[in-house]
Amino acid sequence: MAFVKKAPFISVLALSALLVLISFLSGPSKAFSADTPSSPVISSQTHDAGVTAAQAAYPPAPKLKAEDYPKVKGLNPRLTVWMAAQMHLWFAAFVLAVPIFVFIFEAIGMAKKDRRYDSTAYEFMRVSMVAYSITAITGGLLLLSLIVFYPDLMKYLASIFGPTMILYALIFFAETGVLYTYYYGWHALDRGARKWAHLFLGFLLNLSGTALMFIANAWVTFMMTPAGVDIRGAFDGNVWHAVHNHLWSPMNLHRFIANIAYGGSIVGAYAAYKFLSSNTDEDRAHYDWMGYAANFVAIGALLPLPFAGYWLTAEIYAYSQQMGINLMGGVFAWLFIVQAVLIGALFLAANYYLWCGLSRSEGGRRYTKYIKYIAFALTVSFLVWFTPHTLVLKPSEAQALGGQYHPYLGPLGLMPAKNTAVNIMLLFTYLSFLLYRRSNRIAISSWAIYGKATQAAIFVSAIANIVYLGVYYGYFTNTVYKVASSVPQVVTTLFVIVSCSLIEAAIYRRSEEAGPYRWGRMPERSQYALFLIAVTFTWLMGLMGFVRSAIRQHWHVYSVMRDASPDAFTPTIGYAARVVSVGTIIFMAIVIFIFWVSNLSGRRPHGGGRAG
Numbered sequence: 133m134a135f136v137k138k139a140p141f142i143s144v145l146a147l148s149a150l151l152v153l154i155s156f157l158s159g160p161s162k163a164f165s166a167d168t169p170s171s172p173v174i175s176s177q178t179h180d181a182g183v184t185a186a187q188a189a190y191p192p193a194p195k196l197k198a199e200d201y202p203k204v205k206g207l208n209p210r211l212t213v214w215m216a217a218q219m220h221l222w223f224a225a226f227v228l229a230v231p232i233f234v235f236i237f238e239a240i241g242m243a244k245k246d247r248r249y250d251s252t253a254y255e256f257m258r259v260s261m262v263a264y265s266i267t268a269i270t271g272g273l274l275l276l277s278l279i280v281f282y283p284d285l286m287k288y289l290a291s292i293f294g295p296t297m298i299l300y301a302l303i304f305f306a307e308t309g310v311l312y313t314y315y316y317g318w319h320a321l322d323r324g325a326r327k328w329a330h331l332f333l334g335f336l337l338n339l340s341g342t343a344l345m346f347i348a349n350a351w352v353t354f355m356m357t358p359a360g361v362d363i364r365g366a367f368d369g370n371v372w373h374a375v376h377n378h379l380w381s382p383m384n385l386h387r388f389i390a391n392i393a394y395g396g397s398i399v400g401a402y403a404a405y406k407f408l409s410s411n412t413d414e415d416r417a418h419y420d421w422m423g424y425a426a427n428f429v430a431i432g433a434l435l436p437l438p439f440a441g442y443w444l445t446a447e448i449y450a451y452s453q454q455m456g457i458n459l460m461g462g463v464f465a466w467l468f469i470v471q472a473v474l475i476g477a478l479f480l481a482a483n484y485y486l487w488c489g490l491s492r493s494e495g496g497r498r499y500t501k502y503i504k505y506i507a508f509a510l511t512v513s514f515l516v517w518f519t520p521h522t523l524v525l526k527p528s529e530a531q532a533l534g535g536q537y538h539p540y541l542g543p544l545g546l547m548p549a550k551n552t553a554v555n556i557m558l559l560f561t562y563l564s565f566l567l568y569r570r571s572n573r574i575a576i577s578s579w580a581i582y583g584k585a586t587q588a589a590i591f592v593s594a595i596a597n598i599v600y601l602g603v604y605y606g607y608f609t610n611t612v613y614k615v616a617s618s619v620p621q622v623v624t625t626l627f628v629i630v631s632c633s634l635i636e637a638a639i640y641r642r643s644e645e646a647g648p649y650r651w652g653r654m655p656e657r658s659q660y661a662l663f664l665i666a667v668t669f670t671w672l673m674g675l676m677g678f679v680r681s682a683i684r685q686h687w688h689v690y691s692v693m694r695d696a697s698p699d700a701f702t703p704t705i706g707y708a709a710r711v712v713s714v715g716t717i718i719f720m721a722i723v724i725f726i727f728w729v730s731n732l733s734g735r736r737p738h739g740g741g742r743a744g
Contacts, residue, residue, distance in 0.1 A: 190291065193365025193693040194284050201697045202281060209281035210699040211711065216274040218674055218715045223267035225387075225673070228341045229395020230260040231311075233429045235334040242327060250322070252422050257315050259402050262726045264311065282697075285688045292360070292367045292374050293351055300347045307340035345391070346384055353379040356684060357451045358692050365692040378451045382444040389437050394669050396430030398723065401666035404659035405727050407652075417652035423662055424489065430665060431482050431565065435629065438475075438554055439622050448683070455683050455690070460547075464679050465521075466705055472518035472550070474672040479557050480510060481661045481668070486564045488658035493572035495646025502567060509560045516553040521545025548606020551618045555598050555625045559591065562629055566636060573643040583639045587632045594628045597621075670719060674712035682708075 194200075201209065234253045241249030278286050290297060314333040321330035358365070360373030367374070403423035410416045449456030458464060487503050490496030519541055525533065533539075543549060566587075577583075598621050605617035684690045686700040694700075703711075 190367035190369060193288055193361075193689065195694070196284055196696045198696055198698060200284055202283065204280065208699070209277075209697065213274070213277050213281060214678075214711060215715055216270060216277045218677060218712070219719060220267065220270040220274045221677060222670060222673065222715075222719050223263055223270055224345075225391040225394045226398050227260050227264045227267050228345055229391040229393075230256055230263075230399065231314075231334065231337050231341060232392055233396065234260075235331070235338055237425070238331055238334060242331065248421070252425060254318050255422070256399055257318070259399065259726065259730045261315060262729050263723075266722065266726070282688070285693065288365075288689075288693060289351060289354075292354070293371065295371055296347050296350060296375065300344060303340050303343050303347070307337065307344065310337045310340060342388065345387060346380075347375075349383045349387060350375040350377070350380055353377050353383050355687075355689050356448075356455075356680070358689050361692060363692075365689065379444065379447055382440070382447045386437075386440040386444045389433050389440050390673070393430050393433035393437060394673060396426045396428075396433065397662075397666040397669045400426035400430060400662040401723070402426075402727050402730075404662040405724075406731075407654075407659050408656060413652055417650075420492075420652045420654050423659065427482065427485055427662060427665070430669075431561065434478065434482070435558055435562065436626075438558070439626075442618060442622065452690070458685070459679065459683050463702060464683065464705075467675060467679055467708075469518050469520050470675060470709070471672065472514075474668050474675075475554075476514040476517060476557075477668050478665060478672070479561055480514070481664045483507070483510060483561055483564045485658055485661040485665075486568045488654055488661070489568050490571050491655070492651065492653050493645075493647055493649050495573070496568075496571035498646075499567040499571055506560050506564055510557055513553040513557045513560075516544050517550050517557070519544040519549075543607065546606065548602045548614055548617065551621055552598055552602030552606075555621050556595060558625050559594065559598075559628055562632075563591070566632065569636070570640060572646050572649050573640050574646050575639050575643050577639060577642060580639050583635050587635055590628055590631055594624050597624050666723075667716065667720060671712060671716045674715055675709070678708050678712060 203209075234256045237249045237253035237256070241247065241253065310333055314330065314337050317330065317333070321327060321333075354374055354377050357378035358374075359377035360368050360370055362368070400423050403419045403426055407416055407419040407423060410419060445456070445459065448459060460468065483506065487500075490500055521542065522537060522545070523529075523533075537545075575583075601617045601621050601624075606614050682702055685702055686695050687693065688695045
């Protein structure tokens, strides 16, 4: 409890350190001084020769040498920055996502006048409070390690993004104040007009958190797709040009959706932790409902996430074909096979949890017979998704096979097959959710049978259309149509989700319950599926974060500022996987500590009565 009470001091301390470091970055840079050989000498003579004031204020990116990188004995610069950045991103994703669905839950509770939503939202926030302070600490560690090991890079970025860095610090300060007012004022602002004021604070909290993410994304995406600079890296003086670079918008969308899914998975793991440690039926029922709500958020965000990923990848290709080829068809291609395995595990675990949820009501037994068909479709799609295009073979194996490609399974390694498989997995995951939602309902409307038939026709037609688009345009037309066919596949999947949801709401708007709904009536094995989702999400985010950063290869800022450090090489996939795995273990250990601390802060003192 004491740790939670000291959290405001920790966050303010981290903010103060952030402001001091930013002011240091904004100071004079040796790399930009007139005495530095790698930068142009700005003097009255050169100015008379035609150097403009803008050119004098914004010199080119420095050309670094190996000796320009400081060394700290016993620390590897890239590994130190890598771990600090990864820890900060994991925690940042969590603390940005939790307030989003806390705000949604509080609003639903107000609309339905159901205190269950409000109490669950409050407990979500209690979990995130400790994580918020750790996020600030890891952010400070990341900034410190970048300044220590890559000072010239940070000074160059500060010369371009200095105003946004100051803005980031000010918004962070405002967010901190809103956050603690929102959390500690929860019970004081829980009635009447004060409740609306509290909900507005939740809106401001999410607005500031999203703004912080957008600002930080500008720095990250500029390093991948620089804008607002010329070929020498000289800044044109317009910060918006640098912020609104080629990948900024798709990265904002992708991270926003991914953070919501990730936050839901972590809170789901917390609910599973509490469910397994509960001693009463009342507590088990409460945390069963919390786990369902968190899993609903995670699945709801997971469904559109691949589409945001498609957009981000397409924009990478559009900016640089070489970067795109390295991403999907070069040294990082096998990491996308690992990604397919992990995302497949997410889908299977999420579906398994929904299938276990059918046991909460007597009406759920009606739909258990469909589980084997859904599982078969998911498994086949999963196998197609992670089938590689090329195989790692010994010379003798390649000779026996007749080449590097399998004669029958080779075509499954192409993107048309994988796009088809992932869209089918999305549809069947949505079908599992649809069956779960109607498991305890009995439709009484006269046209219910026609509505369900319409839904079935939409599903069958959509699957046929997705397969046709993937097979015909993927293998029997030219490359242009092969790439373009993924768009109508995505539109088809989204159409099914939206149209069937509307029909479902109309069918069961007036319905009867098949029996009493029993929260807490879940097998314990279902809770381990929630743990699996959280761990898989964490590992997946770490691996894909490595890929996003590593496709820059030997560039700090792609094609503008070269990395001349001893670490300017692409590590092996095995090494990257080990680093991310160790980081995942450390992060999950800290998360368990957060669960424990939040549990302490939620305990009531023994003796219960008020002081006399």
